[in-house]
Amino acid sequence: MWEVLYRANPHSHLKTRINAHKHSVKTLEKEPNSVDTTALRTHARGEGHTFKFENTKILGHEENEFKREVREMILIERNKESAVNKRSDVQSLSKVYSNAIHTIFRENPGITNSPLPSSTNQFIP
Template identity: 40%
Template sequence: MTDNDHNTPNNVISRFKFPYIPHLSHRVSRLFKNLKSGCAYYNLSTTKRFFTQLKHKTPSTLESEVVYKIACQNCHKCYVGQTKQYLKERIRQHKRDCEDVANYNKTAVTHHQMTTGHKFDFDNVEILDREKNGYRRNISEMIQIRRNNTVNHREDVEHLSIIYSNLMDD
């Protein structure tokens, strides 16, 4: 047989991919031998199982361009916000605002805390969405405000299209 004989349509060998299983794989190979086909085996044991966490996960406080939720520790309400900066910086600003009585109406967080005496759980902030585009991040924030029982001011969602509202109400 010459090298050219391997390239003719009558001598084309199809290969099928199977996991290698000792003893069984050899039996399967024999079945395909008469069909001008072959088996290509791969190993089920790979090095991937030993190296699943090569990179450390970024702490949520060091993420930016996110929509986040801060739960009130005393009631079932929460605050939903969005930020372009690191989340830890935005949370630090919320904490600072809540410590100063002069900031009574600065944000919905300070207003809720000052009028009710409730405290927000700044240590367990939840990221609801990650979005680099500022316009889409604002839309996401509005949707999350509508979906959650929030202390946010209603003007936070006044520009949300009626289409989104109808979809969320279904």
């Protein structure tokens, strides 16, 4: 089983989204030639990984769409190796910011992959 960072549109209910992903991955066994409709399914097919859906955690909450998208880009960029997302999710992130993100986390090893600060959660290094 593989633990990955996953971000989903907050407008979809978590249980519904998880069930849809479970179903999508299960159909790979029944219909191996079917079209991949999500990054998660594409990853499961390409890497042969399984997922611990029962360990899903919400990493943060942000009502403001722009702030939420920036936070998501930072989390995805920071966790490139374990993020299962279409790379289009970070295409609008400048290389300057990408380098800054990696420098900050490299120079501050005490910083974890905790949610980024917002009005509804606190950053805990």
